[in-house]
Amino acid sequence: MTQLTQLLAELQERFGADADAAIGEQALENVRVAYLGRNGEVTKIRRTIGTLPAAERPGAGKAINDAVAAMEERLKAAQAAVESRAVDAELAASIDVTFPAIAPAAGSIHPVRRIIEESCDYFMRHGFAVVVGPEAEPDYYNFDALNIPSDHPSRESFDSFWLTDSVLLRPHTSPMQIRTMQEHRPPIAIVAPGKCFRRDALDARHLFQFHQVEGLLVADDIHFGHLKGMLTGLCRELFGSGQRVRFRPSYFPFTEPSAEVDTTCPKCRGESAEGRCSLCGGSGWIELGGAGMVHPNVLREVGYDPDVYSGWAFGFGVERLGLARYRVDDIRRFISSEPDFLAQLS
Numbered sequence: 001m002t003q004l005t006q007l008l009a010e011l012q013e014r015f016g017a018d019a020d021a022a023i024g025e026q027a028l029e030n031v032r033v034a035y036l037g038r039n040g041e042v043t044k045i046r047r048t049i050g051t052l053p054a055a056e057r058p059g060a061g062k063a064i065n066d067a068v069a070a071m072e073e074r075l076k077a078a079q080a081a082v083e084s085r086a087v088d089a090e091l092a093a094s095i096d097v098t099f100p101a102i103a104p105a106a107g108s109i110h111p112v113r114r115i116i117e118e119s120c121d122y123f124m125r126h127g128f129a130v131v132v133g134p135e136a137e138p139d140y141y142n143f144d145a146l147n148i149p150s151d152h153p154s155r156e157s158f159d160s161f162w163l164t165d166s167v168l169l170r171p172h173t174s175p176m177q178i179r180t181m182q183e184h185r186p187p188i189a190i191v192a193p194g195k196c197f198r199r200d201a202l203d204a205r206h207l208f209q210f211h212q213v214e215g216l217l218v219a220d221d222i223h224f225g226h227l228k229g230m231l232t233g234l235c236r237e238l239f240g241s242g243q244r245v246r247f248r249p250s251y252f253p254f255t256e257p258s259a260e261v262d263t264t265c266p267k268c269r270g271e272s273a274e275g276r277c278s279l280c281g282g283s284g285w286i287e288l289g290g291a292g293m294v295h296p297n298v299l300r301e302v303g304y305d306p307d308v309y310s311g312w313a314f315g316f317g318v319e320r321l322g323l324a325r326y327r328v329d330d331i332r333r334f335i336s337s338e339p340d341f342l343a344q345l346s
């Protein structure tokens, strides 16, 4: 009996090793036949039962059956392993490692960002510094210091998203003029790009969150001609060398005199028959923002003597520049997150 147990144990061990070593279904089938087949090793052992004393035969039969059950389990596991190796091999054969890879989809710089960068580059080349500041501003920076007292009617158009009684999301980048002048003495030459917020209803020309580029130059003897030169240069940089700029008299509390600044419509160049241009509505001009000579009250507020220093300032809408630059007739497309559309604009 012990002899039989030992024999079966050895047999199972050999069987396991052979099953593991079998490569492919046929090889495994050969192992099965050699051990469990009609004339296999197990059958040979079974035939010896007859030589045992009658009392030992049932026990021997059970031991052999248990061994067979264990070997069949083992066989199933080996079959599963052979099958999965076959799938791996098939897969490996089907992968062509010389095939060109699919390029990952790379994003592109957003057109608004690109215009900010190009505008800042232009001013930096002319000796201006780029400054950025908070998007939530106390009303002092946003209004009072810019010569807009609390009862001034022009607060109305800027009066937008208040966070507390005295702090609001800035509706323009002009507060950066005050922040910079309070920190530094003239000469001052800065550009301040950034986000702005206003309670405007969304349409083809308005967003409630948009970007501006603010500019400020304060030194001795600065005049309106310097402003015209710099802004004409900016438009030529962004739109091409033939670009023209128009200054219309306007009003801002923080400048005197003040102007609205337009540039030639790059789509129709002012030549659309019967005013049918979808970009400028036929006027031939696109409005970019406001500008002017810094108001003496603003200079006084930051401790500069208006008899000694003068300066100009401007604030342009970046999305407005985008409309002209990319000839897009709906400003909402810039926030539409359409990668195909955005990738076309460069």
Ligand code: DAH
Pocket (backbone or CB within 6 Å): 171, 172, 173, 174, 214, 215, 252, 254, 255, 289, 290, 291, 292, 293, 312, 313, 314, 315, 316
């Ligand atoms: N802050 C003005 C606005 O958002 C635009 C502006 C006008 C900025 C004149 C200036 C300026 O710096 O001088 O409507």
